[in-house]
Amino acid sequence: MKTTFRLLGPYTPDAAKASGDSRFKAQDNSAEKIRFSPSLSTEEHTKLINTILEDVKNSSTPLRRLAYREKHRPGLASAALVLADLHDQGWEISIDSRTIWLERPKLVEPGEDLSVAKARIRASLRVGRDRQLRTPSVQEFLGRMLRLRNHRGRPTSILDLVDDGPQLADLLADIIGLPEPRRHEALYNVIHPVIELAVAGVKDPDTGLDLFDIWRFFRHTWSLEYRSVPGRSLAFLIRNAARPNRPVMGIGMLASSPRLMLRDHWIGWELEPLTQAIRDEVFPAEELARALYSGIRESLTLVRWDDLLTLEEFNSPGKTVIERLVQISHVSRKKRKSGGPRAAKTLPTTANGEIDWRAASELPLFVQKRALLLSKLLSALKEFHAAGYHDQPGEALKAMLKRSAGKRAISLALAELRKAGMATAVPDLSVCGAIAPYNEILGGKLVASLMASEEVRRLYVDRYRGQESVIASQMAGRAVSRPVDLLVITTTSLYGVGSSQYNRLYLRAKDHPELPFDVKWEELGLLKGVGSIHLSSETVEALRRLSVQSNGHRWVNNVFGEGMNPRLRQIRQGLEALGIDPELILAHGTPRILYACEVFPGARQKLLGLGDSITTTAASADAISRAWLRRWVSKRIQNPEVLRRIAILNRESFIAKLFVGPETQSTLF
Numbered sequence: 067m068k069t070t071f072r073l074l075g076p077y078t079p080d081a082a083k084a085s086g087d088s089r090f091k092a093q094d095n096s097a098e099k100i101r102f103s104p105s106l107s108t109e110e111h112t113k114l115i116n117t118i119l120e121d122v123k124n125s126s127t128p129l130r131r132l133a134y135r136e137k138h139r140p141g142l143a144s145a146a147l148v149l150a151d152l153h154d155q156g157w158e159i160s161i162d163s164r165t166i167w168l169e170r171p172k173l174v175e176p177g178e179d180l181s182v183a184k185a186r187i188r189a190s191l192r193v194g195r196d197r198q199l200r201t202p203s204v205q206e207f208l209g210r211m212l213r214l215r216n217h218r219g220r221p222t223s224i225l226d227l228v229d230d231g232p233q234l235a236d237l238l239a240d241i242i243g244l245p246e247p248r249r250h251e252a253l254y255n256v257i258h259p260v261i262e263l264a265v266a267g268v269k270d271p272d273t274g275l276d277l278f279d280i281w282r283f284f285r286h287t288w289s290l291e292y293r294s295v296p297g298r299s300l301a302f303l304i305r306n307a308a309r310p311n312r313p314v315m316g317i318g319m320l321a322s323s324p325r326l327m328l329r330d331h332w333i334g335w336e337l338e339p340l341t342q343a344i345r346d347e348v349f350p351a352e353e354l355a356r357a358l359y360s361g362i363r364e365s366l367t368l369v370r371w372d373d374l375l376t377l378e379e380f381n382s383p384g385k386t387v388i389e390r391l392v393q394i395s396h397v398s399r400k401k402r403k404s405g406g407p408r409a410a411k412t413l414p415t416t417a418n419g420e421i422d423w424r425a426a427s428e429l430p431l432f433v434q435k436r437a438l439l440l441s442k443l444l445s446a447l448k449e450f451h452a453a454g455y456h457d458q459p460g461e462a463l464k465a466m467l468k469r470s471a472g473k474r475a476i477s478l479a480l481a482e483l484r485k486a487g488m489a490t491a492v493p494d495l496s497v498c499g500a501i502a503p504y505n506e507i508l509g510g511k512l513v514a515s516l517m518a519s520e521e522v523r524r525l526y527v528d529r530y531r532g533q534e535s536v537i538a539s540q541m542a543g544r545a546v547s548r549p550v551d552l553l554v555i556t557t558t559s560l561y562g563v564g565s566s567q568y569n570r571l572y573l574r575a576k577d578h579p580e581l582p583f584d585v586k587w588e589e590l591g592l593l594k595g596v597g598s599i600h601l602s603s604e605t606v607e608a609l610r611r612l613s614v615q616s617n618g619h620r621w622v623n624n625v626f627g628e629g630m631n632p633r634l635r636q637i638r639q640g641l642e643a644l645g646i647d648p649e650l651i652l653a654h655g656t657p658r659i660l661y662a663c664e665v666f667p668g669a670r671q672k673l674l675g676l677g678d679s680i681t682t683t684a685a686s687a688d689a690i691s692r693a694w695l696r697r698w699v700s701k702r703i704q705n706p707e708v709l710r711r712i713a714i715l716n717r718e719s720f721i722a723k724l725f726v727g728p729e730t731q732s733t734l735f
Contacts, residue, residue, distance in 0.1 A: 102149070102166040105645030110142040111164075117146065118159055118166065126153045126193075133608065140612040144644055147605040148651065154193040155600040156186070173657070187560075194291040194602045199724060204286070208724055211283045217274035224283050226273050229306065229313035231503040231715035238703045238712070250696050257699065258308035259315060259512060259691040261521050263529075264301035272311045277303065284317050284501055287723045289560070293603065293633075295496060297322030300529055302522065304513050306504075315504040316513035320526060320555065323494035328590045328660050329556050333492075333670050335484040337477050341467055349676060351460035357675030358479035359450050359459070365482040366443050369436055370427050370543030383444040391441035398434035413536075421534075427543035436541055443482075446475035487673045489535065490550045493526070495557035498567070503715035506708055508698045510567040514557070515585055515694060518665045520684040523552040551682070553669040558593060558658035568661045573693040580689035583667050590660045598637050598652060606633060609640020616643035 106114065117132045118125045129150035133143040149166070153159055156171035171190070173183065198204055211224040234256075241252045264281035273280075281301045285292050299321040305312040323329075330336050334343060344351050371380055374394060379387045414425040427436065449472050453462035466472025495517055500509025516522060530550045538546040559568065572586040598606070613636065638648040664670060665684045671677035702708050 098170060100168040100170075100650050102168050103645070104141065104145040106141055106145060110136075110139060110145075113142065114145055114149075115161060115164055115166065118149070118161060122159060122161065125159060126150045129153070137608075140608065140615055141644060144605070144608040144612045144640060147608050148601070148641075148644075148646075151194070151601050151605050152651075155190045170653075188289045191289045191291075191560075191599075194600075195286075195289060197602065198291045199286065207279075208283070208286065211275065211279060212721070215274065222273045222275075224273070224275060224280065225717045225721070226311045227270075227280060227305075227314045228501070228717050228720045229309055229315075229503055230717075231712045231719075234309075234503055235709045235713035239709055242703055246700075249700060250692070253695045253699060254308075254692060256308055257306055257315075257507075257691075257695060259516065259687065259694075260305050260307045260312070261516055261519065261525070261687055262303045262305055263525050264303050264317075280314065281317055281319075284314055285497060287501070287720075288497075288499065290599070291602065295319065295321045298493070298530065299496070300493075300526060301497075302513075302517070302525075304509075304516060314501045316500040316509045317497060318495060318499075318513045318517055319497035320493040320517065320522075320552075321496040323488060323492055323556055325488075326556065326593070326660060328593065329492075329554075329662055330484060332588075332590050332662060333484075333487075333554065334674050335480045335487075337473060337480065340476070340480065344464065344467070349671075349674070351463050352458075353676060354674070355455065355459035355463035358463070358476060358483075359455060361479045361483045361486075361675055362443055362446050362450070362475075364486075365439075366447070368538055368542045368546060369440055369443070370424075370541065371436070371440055373428070374433075374437055374440065380444075383448070388441045388445055391437045391444075395434050395438035395441070398430045398437065402430035402434060413540075421539075421545075423539045423545055424543045426540045429540070432540045439541070442478050446478045449475035483673065483675060486548065487553070489538070490530070490548045491553040491673060493552070493555060495555050498557060502720055503712045506712045506715070507702045508567075508694075511571055511698060512691065512694045514568060514571055514587060514663075515573060515690045516687055517555055518585055518663050518684060519687040519690050521687045523665060523684050526550070526552045551672075552665055552684075553672055554662060554664055556660065556662045557587075558660050560658075568659075571661075573690065573697060578689070578693035578696060580692050581685050582683070582689075583685065585663075585685055585690060585693070587661045587663045590662055593658045593660050594653070598634055601637060601651075606637055606640075609644070610636045613639040613643045 104111075104114075113132065113136070117128045120128050127150075129146040133146040133150070136142045136146070149159060149168075152168060158169040158171075160167045160169070171186075199208070214221040214223050216222075237256045238253075241249055241256065244252055262277065264277045266276060266278035268277045269275065270277050270280060278301060281303055282292065299319055302318040302320075303314055304316040304318070306315050327336070331339050334340050340354075343349055344354065374391065375383070375387065414422045416422045426432065449466060450462065453465045453472060455462040463476070466476055495514065498510065498513050498517070499505075500513060504512075527550050532547050533550075534545050535548055538548060557568070568587045568589070573581060573584065575581040575583050634652070637652065641648040641651055666680075666682060668677045668680035672680060672682075
């Protein structure tokens, strides 16, 4: 007989505060106590309870052992791994009357210094990272990168790309006494940052190592577990061309950005800020109306409709036509669900082996998406026409803002502009940081600033220009390549208690004559502490297996068009199969600060379809590097303690970051 236990949720009366965005509310979010009652048999539940009771304060290892022993029971294994991950991240686990209770860690403990809070959060994140470092595949990779090999007649390894701290400290010490103009030039002769694209299969001329392997090696020194990034991603190495072997100063990665309401509000892709901008006459209403209308018309050209509508229906859609499109979408959705596990991993091809985009557009998922989007676009177009757009565009837009149907049409137009911008112009800086010893002179600020350089922008455009968009091509039924540009970059802090890397990251043109305009990262606000950063890859895999067993097939197939962030969706479905409310586990209680950077002034206007005359050249990497040296490095090296810390950083201290226990040392070498 199976007894079902279900998660009841937080019992605190202040639970509503947890959904807020303010720092105060985010901190309150950690004070909830959650009842953890997965859908397990009585026997399985007892095993879980008894394992925790072995050592409540140190239950992570026993729980993982239980999961491995009981891997044939996916529910029990998943529950044990979820609890083990949460325990590693500082969640408190307690047992009361055979019930498991969880309590999220506080963002900042009472009386705790912020630096101590950061160290505590960093230590919790390193648990998953260290566990990853112990895996045989990672050990093999690290050992291969550390092993000496012959390159151009000399022995080399990845350590040749780690700068020598004592040498660098001596060179910087010699510069300190120079007068300011000469000091800045002397600094540039010692630290000359250059940007290099880390592409798999391309060899580094200095070591012969694969450039992406170099990037990955340094990424493993981060506090966070290394994970591959879905969607578009572009990895960068920042190297010092003034030093032997061009040592790595820092690494960065631009990746597909998630949906972020704070960012969308800042750009103007939401109805509220747009309405306010019209009231404040930030943009001419007529120009904005034309941009929104053009956005809808452009989207219509990218949706195949010939198999769903006649030409007359497309040009003059009535209410019945729009309702029929909605019905087609519903039927296709049901057909897709009843069809079971078949979200195709490979696209249909023609006789000559090319992708058959027309056939791909007829897959149930894309019939569903096309019909629904067509119904919305045609309805929105009718609203613009009914408001008198063709006679007075600006007045029509203002009139639409007074009606619900008009607001929906404008919101859809903004959503289409957002969709285009997200696909081609607004990446997320998912990895950004300095490599020792350059972390001591704020190399992280250099990496973040250089991501907004013209060189990175060119590399980004060259990489994706002309690339066929899988989703857009399936929606259109033909090959579609969207125009590509780099306009705005976003990123989030690792900690919700502040970020020294992005804090006051502002290079003013008035202080740095090389810069054509200010280069700055702007703090937009605090994101809720929701995500999967606290769940390990093995836990995600266990939840995926449980979901497949429970549903009879796999709903999340990592197929373009299914939706954003497949990892998060897999976790949600696994937790639901376990009988757990996903939101209460994914709300990890550590909020993130959201930052954004316009690559050049007016970039946000372009994302709204405005500002065609705006100059679109970003600041050069050379100008940004010189400004960074003047703004931060020139001052940092005046501090003897900074030079002392640089002087003790060498290859041995760097390798120590990769040691996670005595048992790993033999395999590393």
